[in-house]
Amino acid sequence: MPILQNDPHIATGVALKRLPLRKAAVLFIAVVCLCLCGLLYLQLEQSRRHDLAVAEVASSNLTRAMAQQAEDTFMKADLVLTSLVDWIQADGYGPPQRPRLQKTFAQRVQALSQLHGILLFDQKGQWIVTSFADLPRGRGVADREYFMYHQQNVSSVAHIGPAIRSRENGEWIIPVSKRINDKNGHFQGVLLAGIKMSYFDQFFKSFSLDDNGSMFLGLTDGTLLARRPFVEAQIGSSLANGEIFQTLLPNAPSGNATFRSVVDGTVRLYGYRQLDAYPLVVSAASSRDSILKGWYDTAFRSSVIVALVVLGIGLFGWVFVRQVRLGEQVEADLRKAKEALKLIATHDSLTGLANRRLFEQALDIEFGRGIRQSSSLSLIMLDIDYFKRYNDAYGHVAGDHCLAQVARAVKSCCHRKADLAVRYGGEEFAVLLPDTDIHGAMVIAEHIRRAVMAKNISHSGSPNGFVTVSLGCYSFVPTRLDSTEVFIGRADAALYQAKHSGRNRSAVLSIDGGVEELMRSDR
Numbered sequence: 266m267p268i269l270q271n272d273p274h275i276a277t278g279v280a281l282k283r284l285p286l287r288k289a290a291v292l293f294i295a296v297v298c299l300c301l302c303g304l305l306y307l308q309l310e311q312s313r314r315h316d317l318a319v320a321e322v323a324s325s326n327l328t329r330a331m332a333q334q335a336e337d338t339f340m341k342a343d344l345v346l347t348s349l350v351d352w353i354q355a356d357g358y359g360p361p362q363r364p365r366l367q368k369t370f371a372q373r374v375q376a377l378s379q380l381h382g383i384l385l386f387d388q389k390g391q392w393i394v395t396s397f398a399d400l401p402r403g404r405g406v407a408d409r410e411y412f413m414y415h416q417q418n419v420s421s422v423a424h425i426g427p428a429i430r431s432r433e434n435g436e437w438i439i440p441v442s443k444r445i446n447d448k449n450g451h452f453q454g455v456l457l458a459g460i461k462m463s464y465f466d467q468f469f470k471s472f473s474l475d476d477n478g479s480m481f482l483g484l485t486d487g488t489l490l491a492r493r494p495f496v497e498a499q500i501g502s503s504l505a506n507g508e509i510f511q512t513l514l515p516n517a518p519s520g521n522a523t524f525r526s527v528v529d530g531t532v533r534l535y536g537y538r539q540l541d542a543y544p545l546v547v548s549a550a551s552s553r554d555s556i557l558k559g560w561y562d563t564a565f566r567s568s569v570i571v572a573l574v575v576l577g578i579g580l581f582g583w584v585f586v587r588q589v590r591l592g593e594q595v596e597a598d599l600r601k602a603k604e605a606l607k608l609i610a611t612h613d614s615l616t617g618l619a620n621r622r623l624f625e626q627a628l629d630i631e632f633g634r635g636i637r638q639s640s641s642l643s644l645i646m647l648d649i650d651y652f653k654r655y656n657d658a659y660g661h662v663a664g665d666h667c668l669a670q671v672a673r674a675v676k677s678c679c680h681r682k683a684d685l686a687v688r689y690g691g692e693e694f695a696v697l698l699p700d701t702d703i704h705g706a707m708v709i710a711e712h713i714r715r716a717v718m719a720k721n722i723s724h725s726g727s728p729n730g731f732v733t734v735s736l737g738c739y740s741f742v743p744t745r746l747d748s749t750e751v752f753i754g755r756a757d758a759a760l761y762q763a764k765h766s767g768r769n770r771s772a773v774l775s776i777d778g779g780v781e782e783l784m785r786s787d788r
Contacts, residue, residue, distance in 0.1 A: 286589060287586060287589045287590065287593070290582065290585055290586055290589060291582070291586060294578055294579065294581075294582035294585075297578055298575045298578055298579065301571050301574060301575060301578075302571065302575070305567055305568065305571045308567070309560070309563075309564050309567065312560055312563065312564075313557060313560050313564075316556055316557060316559070316560050317523075317534065317556060317557075320534050320551055320556045321521040321534065321536070323551075324521055324534055324535070324536030324549055324550070324551065325519075325521060325536050327472060327480075327536060327549040328519065328536040328537060328538040328547055328548060328549050329538060330472075331468075331480065331482075331538070331547040331548075331549060332538040332540055332547050334468060335465075335482055335540060335543075335545060335547055336540050336541070336542055336543065336545075338379050338460060338464070338465075339423075339425065339441060339460070339542075339543050339545070340542060340543075341377055341379070342377065342379070342380065342423075342441045342458040342460060343423045343441060345373050345377065345380075345383070345458060346383075346423060346441065346442070346443045346456055346458050347423075347443070349366075349369070349370075349373070349383070349456055350421075350443050350444075350445055350456050352369075353366070353385070353445055353456065354445060354446060354447075354448075354453075358385060358387075358393050358394060358454075363393065363394050366385065366394040367394050367395070367396070370382075370383040370384075370385075370394060370395065370396035371396045371397075373396070374396040378464065379460050379461055379464040380396075380458055380459065380460060380461070381431060381436055381438045381459035381460065381461045382395060382396045382397055382431070382433065382438075382458075382459050383395065383396045383456070383457070383458050383459075384396070384433075384456075384457045384459070385445075385454060385455075385456050385457075386405070386406055386412065386454050386455045386456075386457070387453070387454045388452055388453055388454050389405065389407060390405035390406045390407030390408075390409070390412050390455075391405045392405070393454065395433070397433060401432060401433045403432060406432070406455075409426075409429065409440075410426045410427060410429075411424055411426040411440045411442040411455065411457065412442075412455050414426065414442075415442060415443075415444040415452070415455050416452060418444070419444070419446075419450070420444070421443065421444060421446075422443075423441055423442065423443050423543075424441070424442050424443070424444075425439065425440070425441050425484065425543060425544065425545065426439075426440045426442065427484070427488050427490070427501050428440075428462060428489075428490050428491065428500050428501055431459060436461065436462070436463070437461075437462035437463075437497075437500065438459035438460060438461060438462060439459070439460040439462065439465075439490050439491070440457050440458075440459055440460075441457070441458045441459075441460060442455050442456065442457040442458070443455070443456050462491055462495075462500075465482055465490075465491040466491065466493065466495055469491070469493035470493065472549070474493070474549070474551060475551055475552055475555035476552075476555070477531050477533070477551075477552035477554065477555060478493075478533070478549075478550060478551045478552060478555065479492065479493060479494065479526070479529075479531075479533065479548075479549075479550045480492065480493040480547075480548065480549045480550070481493070481504075481547070481548050482545060482546075482547050483504055483545070483546050483547075483548075484544055484545060484546070485510075485514075485539065485544040485545065485546055486503075486505060486544075487503045487504040487505030487506075487507070487510045488501065488502075488503060488504075489501060489502050489503070489504055490545075504527065506527060507526075507527045508522060508524040508527075508535075509522075509535060509537050509546070509548060510546075513537060514537070514539060514546065518538065518539040519536075519537060519538040519539065520536075520537060521534065521535065521536050521537075522534075522535055522537075523535070523553060526550075531552055532552065532553045532554075533550035533551060533552050533553060534550060534551050534552075534553060534556060535548055535549075535550040536548065536549050536550070610622065611623035611626075613672075613688040615665055615668060615669060615672075615688075616668055616669055616671075616672030616673075616688050617669075617672065617676075618672050618675070618676060618686045618687055618688045618694070619685055619686065619687045619688075620687065620688060621687065621688075621689055621690060623685075623687070624685065624687040624689065624695060624697065625749075627685050627697060628697060628749050628752075628753075629749065631683075631697065631699045632743050632747075632749055632752070634699070635699070635742060635743040636743050636744060636745055639742055640699070640700050640742065641700060641701055641702045641703075641740055641741070641742055642697075642698070642699055642700075642701070642740065642741065642742070642743055642752070643697075643698040643701040643702065643703065643705065643706035643738065643739065643740035644695060644696070644697055644698070644706075644738070644739055644740075644752060644753065644756040645695065645696040645698065645706055645709065645710050645713070645736055645737070645738050645756065646689070646693065646694075646695050646736070646737045646753075646756040646757050646759070646760040647675070647693070647694045647695070647696070647710070647713065647714075647734045647735065647736040647737070647760065648692060648693045648694075648734065648735055648760060648764065649667070649668075649671060649692040649732060649733075649734055650727060650732070650733045650734060650735055650764070650768040650769060651724065651726050651727045651768075652664070652667075652691075652692040654724075654726025654727070655667060655724050655726055655727075655732065657726070658724075658725050658726050667722055667732060668688075668692060670720050670722060671692075671694070671717055671720070671722075671732070671734065672686070672688065672694070674713065674716035674717045674719070674720055675694055675696065675713050675716075675717075677716060678696075678709055678712040678713045678716055679696060679709075683698075683699045683700070684696065684697070684698055684699075684709075685697040694734075695756075696709065696710075696713070698740075701740065702740055703738065703739075703740035703773060706738045706739075706740050706773075707738055707771060707773055710736040710738050710771040711771055713734070713736065714733070714734055714736055714769070714770075714771055717732060717733060717734045718731065718733060718769075720732065729769060733768060733769035734769070735760060735763040735764045735768045735769060735770060735771075735772075736759075736760065736763060736770075736771040736772070737756050737757065737758065737759025737760030737761065737762065737763050737771075737772050737773075737774065738756065738759055738771060738772065738773045738774070739752065739755040739756040739758075739759055739773070739774045755774050756774070758774055759772045759773060759774035760772070762774070
């Protein structure tokens with residue numbers, strides 16, 4: 266019924282308004298925290314990329330300087346060898362020429378600080394002339410890589426071989442050698458200029474690198490010639506399986522890349538460059554941890570600050586949401602209390618049926634609706650037969666129990682939501698039936714009478730031996746000239762006639778041409 270639904274709708278509306286507030290608060294707090302974390306991530310990522318980009322530029326400049334220095338170093342040695350080879354091939358290196366060659370070799374070594382020495386070997390690998398004062402003695406250099414290379418290759422181009430230890434004084438050198446031919450082009454020996462490993466070591470140390478940084482000079486086949494930091498066991502080892510030689514150099518002669526070193530396992534940013542004039546590769550690398558050291562510090566501080574802010578927002582949000590939940594709980598309790606009060610105000614506490622107050626409200630509503638829609642409205646008034654005798658015989662507690670059982674029987678016969686069962690007062694009940702004519706009302710009245718009889722409630726003061734009820738029915742189509750009081754009075758008159766006619770029966774009061782006629786049913 267409309268009047269019964271107003272308050273629940275209002276309460277539901279309040280709940281629906283409150284629910285989005287809590288969700289919106291949680292969503293807002295989550296969005297704010299995510300935005301802070303997102304901004305921190307974007308700022309840190311941009312800063313990290315900037316630091317790496319600066320490091321890449323520095324690495325490229327460093328490898329360019331290294332490549333230029335290495336190319337100049339080897340080119341000077343190459344020019345010295347070229348001039349001396351032309352002289353030796355023209356004049357030979359017989360005993361008359363050797364003193365002059367030795368003096369010239371010594372002068373060239375003194376003029377170029379990177380040179381360890383200049384040595385001339387015959388076709389068997391024996392020392393003929395050197396830049397040193399004393400001619401070394403021993404088994405020669407026929408087993409050296411550079412000597413065997415020139416034996417097998419007629420090219421006059423300078424050859425740069427793997428780093429070796431000098432057999433003259435044990436110093437590490439990088440051999441730059443050229444083939445010497447006779448006038449017929451036959452192999453006559455090798456002229457070698459040894460470049461000091463220490464020269465590159467000093468050159469590498471002139472650059473500022475972190476403790477985990479590295480620099481190296483190698484052949485294009487991956488053979489390591491010189492490295493910073495200097496580790497003697499690594500000289501001559503192969504880097505051919507490294508990222509630079511396997512992946513980068515085949516695609517570009519110079520560039521930058523970050524990867525893990527195959528030598529010591531450290532992750533570094535490498536800049537590399539292949540020389541144009543010689544089969545050499547230089548590389549300079551800074552460890553990623555060193556490049557990003559400042560970034561790590563900034564990231565830690567920024568993360569701590571943002572974490573504290575997020576924690577503060579989270580605590581505030583928790584308190585806020587908790588308060589919202591408490592408010593919801595209070596409102597829910599108030600709604601329950603209101604519903605309980607409403608139930609107390611509109612329903613009978615003993616039987617659970619609607620009370621007289623709710624009956625009057627519902628009757629006013631249905632009366633007005635019947636006028637507007639010209640629909641029938643019926644009312645059944647019923648009373649427990651000989652109820653005073655029942656109380657006298659069994660007591661008021663049993664009487665209350667009897668009332669409750671009769672109420673359940675009445676309510677069980679009201680199947681529609683619009684039907685309203687009422688405890689009208691004392692042992693008297695009423696049933697309001699909207700949209701129901703007199704025949705329908707009579708059917709329901711009989712159902713109620715039989716349902717009470719079916720309870721088989723013992724009643725020694727009744728002629729039947731069990732509790733029965735008498736019912737009066739009245740039905741009409743209300744008009745604006747009618748009143749609820751007259752409507753109730755006619756139903757009550759029908760009940761009076763049913764009780765007067767012997768009880769345990771349903772009576773109908775009808776109006777036909779202004780004359781009231783009593784209809785009885787005693788089935």
